[in-house]
Amino acid sequence: xxxxxxxxxxxxxWVRSPGEAEGSVRIGITHFAQEQLGDIVYVQLPAVGDExxxxxxxxxLESTKSVSELYAPVSxxxxxxxxxxxxxxxxxxxxxxxxxWMIEMIPSDESALEGLLTAADYRAQVEG
Amino acid sequence: MTDATLAxxxxxxxxEALGAKFAEFGGWSMPLQYxxxxxxxxxxxxxxxxxxxxxLGKASxxxxxxxxxxxxxxxxxxxKIGPGxxxxxxxxxxxGGVVDDLIIYLxxxxxxxxxxxxxxxAEVVRRLAAEAPAGVDVRDQHREFAVMAIQGPRSExxxxxxxxxxxxxxxxxxxxxxxxxxxxxCRTGYTGERGYELVVPxxxxxxxxDALLRAGESDGIAACGLGARDTLRTDMGYPLHGQDLSxxxxxxxxxxxxxxxxxxxxxxxxxxLLAEKEAGPARRLRGIRALGRGIPRPGMTVTVDSDPVGTxxxxxxxxxxxxxVGLALLPPEVTxxxxxxxxxxxxxxxxxxxxxPFVQAGSAESx
Numbered sequence: 001x002x003x004x005x006x007x008x009x010x011x012x013x014w015v016r017s018p019g020e021a022e023g024s025v026r027i028g029i030t031h032f033a034q035e036q037l038g039d040i041v042y043v044q045l046p047a048v049g050d051e052x053x054x055x056x057x058x059x060x061l062e063s064t065k066s067v068s069e070l071y072a073p074v075s076x077x078x079x080x081x082x083x084x085x086x087x088x089x090x091x092x093x094x095x096x097x098x099x100x101w102m103i104e105m106i107p108s109d110e111s112a113l114e115g116l117l118t119a120a121d122y123r124a125q126v127e128g
Numbered sequence: 129m130t131d132a133t134l135a136x137x138x139x140x141x142x143x144e145a146l147g148a149k150f151a152e153f154g155g156w157s158m159p160l161q162y163x164x165x166x167x168x169x170x171x172x173x174x175x176x177x178x179x180x181x182x183x184l185g186k187a188s189x190x191x192x193x194x195x196x197x198x199x200x201x202x203x204x205x206x207x208k209i210g211p212g213x214x215x216x217x218x219x220x221x222x223x224g225g226v227v228d229d230l231i232i233y234l235x236x237x238x239x240x241x242x243x244x245x246x247x248x249x250a251e252v253v254r255r256l257a258a259e260a261p262a263g264v265d266v267r268d269q270h271r272e273f274a275v276m277a278i279q280g281p282r283s284e285x286x287x288x289x290x291x292x293x294x295x296x297x298x299x300x301x302x303x304x305x306x307x308x309x310x311x312x313x314c315r316t317g318y319t320g321e322r323g324y325e326l327v328v329p330x331x332x333x334x335x336x337x338d339a340l341l342r343a344g345e346s347d348g349i350a351a352c353g354l355g356a357r358d359t360l361r362t363d364m365g366y367p368l369h370g371q372d373l374s375x376x377x378x379x380x381x382x383x384x385x386x387x388x389x390x391x392x393x394x395x396x397x398x399x400x401l402l403a404e405k406e407a408g409p410a411r412r413l414r415g416i417r418a419l420g421r422g423i424p425r426p427g428m429t430v431t432v433d434s435d436p437v438g439t440x441x442x443x444x445x446x447x448x449x450x451x452x453v454g455l456a457l458l459p460p461e462v463t464x465x466x467x468x469x470x471x472x473x474x475x476x477x478x479x480x481x482x483x484x485p486f487v488q489a490g491s492a493e494s495x
Binding site for chain 1: 149160161164165166167355359421423425444445447450473
């Protein structure tokens with residue numbers, strides 16, 4: 001449920017390096033986060049070109065019962081967003097690490113990834 | 129979620145075994161969802177869903193004159209129904225505010241069962257008991273009965289397959305025998321679909337629950353939580369006490385004046401409500417439907433030309449419409465067809481003011 005090849009944040013995002021776009025990382029929310037939220041019905045993502053600062057709110061996820069925010073795991077520039085989620089936000093529930101990905105960013109400092117949680121760290125946080 | 133101070137229904141272990149997520153409702157630990165709100169909502173619109181709503185209050189009013197006494201307190205006109213029928217009514221205070229909305233089961237002129245909301249049962253009982261004449265007994269039976277709702281186009285087949293009566297008219301009830309215990313089967317509900325609500329002795333709850341799930345299996349029955357109950361009732365624009373009706377929101381404001389027996393000589397809040405009716409309510413509960421992708425939530429501000437004019441009292445994403453819908457208290461001049469805006473955190477979303485229901489009840493195809 002928490003793939004070993006991803007990095008994680010304490011706010012329940014995952015980061016995959018590399019992403020599809022040249023030099024990017026791909027970002028989504030974890031299995032734990034989607035399960036806590038329940039049926040996701042609306043996803044608001046930043047636009048391509050937006051400059052994000054680590055830990056800042058950059059989007060919004062709304063389920064039938066609650067709203068939660070998406071945080072930038074690292075600082076950098078948005079180079080892709082998953083437009084499919086506009087019409088099919090339920091993909092986040094179905095495949096949080098696959099079709100439910102959210103954005104790709106080019107980190108301003110690649111070494112920032114090293115500061116993120118490993119799968120083992122994250123598992124300890126949500127299962128601990 | 130397993131807070132020891134919360135009351136549990138007799139079906140709690142059944143919910144745990146089905147993998148329910150729990151939430152607190154009126155002091156009770158209740159299933160919020162099982163497979164997911166959208167799935168469960170769709171099951172009720174297209175097939176059949178089973179809800180445990182045992183957190184609902186139960187109280188009896190018995191003795192000679194019980195019916196007359198209740199009719200002199202609660203808002204609706206009990207003379208419009210006879211024994212074997214149920215009625216939606218309001219318990220108001222003297223200022224016209226709504227203490228609770230509830231269903232009355234008129235079993236006989238000297239025997240009424242009241243089903244208030246979980247959080248308000250004790251208060252309704254207290255107010256009635258304080259004014260009951262000699263010989264009329266008001267008794268809190270909150271933990272003596274479980275309540276289950278079976279809702280959806282295939283609910284009739286499910287209830288019949290469980291060996292219970294189904295053919296009585298809407299808002300009427302029948303006492304039936306289920307393996308030696310008496311079960312009240314009422315044609316009521318809070319979803320807009322055809323459905324039944326069963327009042328079952330506490331100790332028989334698990335047997336009835338299991339029988340209903342078995343009976344509905346071939347019709348695709350789903351256990352449904354209170355999350356789906358909320359999206360289903362919001363689709364219909366049904367008010368929820370504590371959000372759309374309250375001590376601050378009168379029946380005239382809250383789309384519920386149809387549940388007031390205006391020609392009655394006595395009921396709690398009569399003078400205040402007649403005065404408000406005469407003057408015209410200062411605000412009215414109306415439906416709002418998103419023109420874009422906004423989802424309204426209780427407490428959000430409604431604006432017209434950037435001026436705050438009202439407040440959202442209920443709101444959700446309608447799984448049926450795949451769109452944000454809600455109820456909002458608006459000035460009388462903001463009528464159906466108007467366009468308003470709702471402040472949704474950092475953005476402003478457009479909504480159309482409409483007359484609920486948002487969804488045509490029972491219109492979904494029975495696949």
